[in-house]
Amino acid sequence: MMTRINERLMPARNATRRRLAKPFGLPFGLTIGLALAAAAVAGFGLSADHAQAQQTSEIKLGIVSFLAGPAAGPFGIPARDGSQLVIDGINGGTIPSPYDSKGILGAKIVPVFIDEAGGSAKQVAEFRNLVQRQNVDVVIGYISSGDCLAIAPVAEELKALTIFGDCGTPRIFEQGSYKYVFRTRSHAAMDNISAALYLKEMMPNIGRYGGINQNYAWGQDSWRDFSAAMSVLHPSAEVTTKQFPKIFAGQYSSEISALLLSRSDVVHSSLWGADLESFIFQATARGLNRRTQLVFTSAEPNMFRLGDKMPDGVLIGARGPYGVYAHDTPLNRWFRAEYIRRHDTPPVYASYVLGQAFLALKISVEKAAAANEGNWPTTEQIIAAMEYLEFEAFGSRVNLALGKGHQAITETAVGRYKYDEAAGGATIVDIKYYPAECVNPPEGAETVEWIRGGMKGARCD
């Protein structure tokens, strides 16, 4: 007993003496044993999952989305719910035409959900694990642009077909060229170009404009694109102030003061999630919305939560023809009704964009199979079928026109917010649609250069 107490009281000292005496004199057989045990665990994981790889009665999809953290609420969870909905729809054959056949070429989708939290290094590791340990056939997802940038070369190296869901940076296919990587949503430039186009029609004589965006890549890129588009479309307008609070700041009193003092006609913001809601509460309390036209490029996921807290008249973007801007088609009616039935809330843009990635996969596989005498196609054949694909999604048409047929363009829309009790709360009025070729650069152009150069070749009629 005495020994044990002694050991507990003075482990550090004893340990110190031992360490000083022979820092290397410890059992190495055990180290090797542990390393081998770890290897065995690893090997077991591989062999257990390997069986499914060759079968075509099932297709295993890795789905990556934020399941925890600040981006989970506004994007990650709605994206996961949208995915699950479309997976069930495909497996059950309940999605309207042309997606009404069961499964992907009859194969049932088996989803593997993975959290996107943790940063790009962890996501690269988890991507490798999905492909090499869990043997998924295709990976779909990713919301963070940093993760997409990091994953793309790894997907290429592993020759793993990967469809990016929601990330926005144009850099992926402008700085790189990939065979195994696709993105079935437009990149983020059109969010800001369309806002500037809408303002041109609504307020042709803007004299001064400012912005408040989070100080990280998304906020910086959004402001860069918006101010570049403004300098083309409103050449005489001048920038008053550009505020860059840090992400997840939550407190915006000094920024709001600066915006109030700047006497801007327009204030642009790409804030999202809780940051956006905090900003709206604080800015409306101080009357910023009465002095200036607020433009929120990614506020659509928040408008149903905010209800009458969102001030009337602000411009709302949904980063594409999704959510409230989705066209009234049989596909959209099915998607909305089913989503509301399951979750009691309308689907937001993240649900749409991730959902449409599965449609792209389904028709590409089936198209490739048709060219392959009905047999299950190889990855390369699926890729060939997916390049330059045009398909009808839940919100609108998607056209993989850029990045050698790997990067989608879609139309987009902007409208004004109106809280309407009778119509069920949050509504959008004065909606204007912009064709895909109007708000997206042509193939081969570098987005920022293209906007700065006057958006040559844009077809807006």
Added chain:
Amino acid sequence: MNRSYQIALRYAAALAVLAAAGFLLPQWAVFLLNLALSKGLVVLGLLVLWRTGLISFGQALYFCIGGYVVGMAGLYLDLHDAFVLLAFGTALSLAVAVLVGFLVARYRQIFFAMLSLAFSMILYGVLVKTEALGSTDGFNVGRPTFLGYAPEGEALAIVSYLFTLAASAAGAFTVWLYLRSTLGHLTTAIRDNEVRVEYLGVSVRGAIHAKVVLAGALAGAGGVLSALAVGHVDPEMAYWTTSGEFVFVTILAGTGNVVAPFLGSALFELLRTYAFQYTPYTWQMVLGGTLLLLILFLPDGIWSLLSRRKAAPSTRREA
């Protein structure tokens, strides 16, 4: 003589097993080990500080410098040789550690931890504001070459892993040599009684400065190797949660031996990746729970499990 020969033999065997693992294990596991060894180097530096009674919440500073050296050398200087990059990244973080050391070596405990944290967050802030380097999105790192040899695909994964393994072994050997030197022997002495150490005629501040530099250089090397393995760098490398992860692994591993950081790091990566797979919604809770259990039941880390067997008789004799 015979005993140290035996020990050296054991190490050689362990290294050989690990090297063979690069050829035998599935690719994802090789990648995981590669990453674990790179991060283990950072933890190795923390071990030196930890034994001195110091804890740094800012090793991410050097880790990030190492990573960005790889990225920027490739981008602006067209340098892709792993050996050159490793030397360059280690040297630069060493130089930064020398400068930072002048300040932090004056402080102990929470002040040391917080000051080191501050430096890493300054670098994070600067990188986030640097749009030319992709801000928080970061940028891709080109494929490394090894003295003119440019492997691809699976060969690259194996060569890159062997390179990391060699660097880790060199790092572990360096720290082992250091801990056997006079300065190294003062590591725990400083923690126990600084005044006595001063009476021995040694500058405590100088000794701590040296440890900060050693830890910084190791963290920089870890950053280089990690960036080469991942193929992408972003400011998250300098963020405090990255430092926190290194401290987590230090606690998990224990500081009983220079091999412990690598073992702890590998276990941590395995734990995290299986938590990701089997509990995608609560993987953070699995990691947090593990840390809590370790602190409660295994305060000296997993290495104490391995060393306990031998420790028992000596303790009895002393009691």
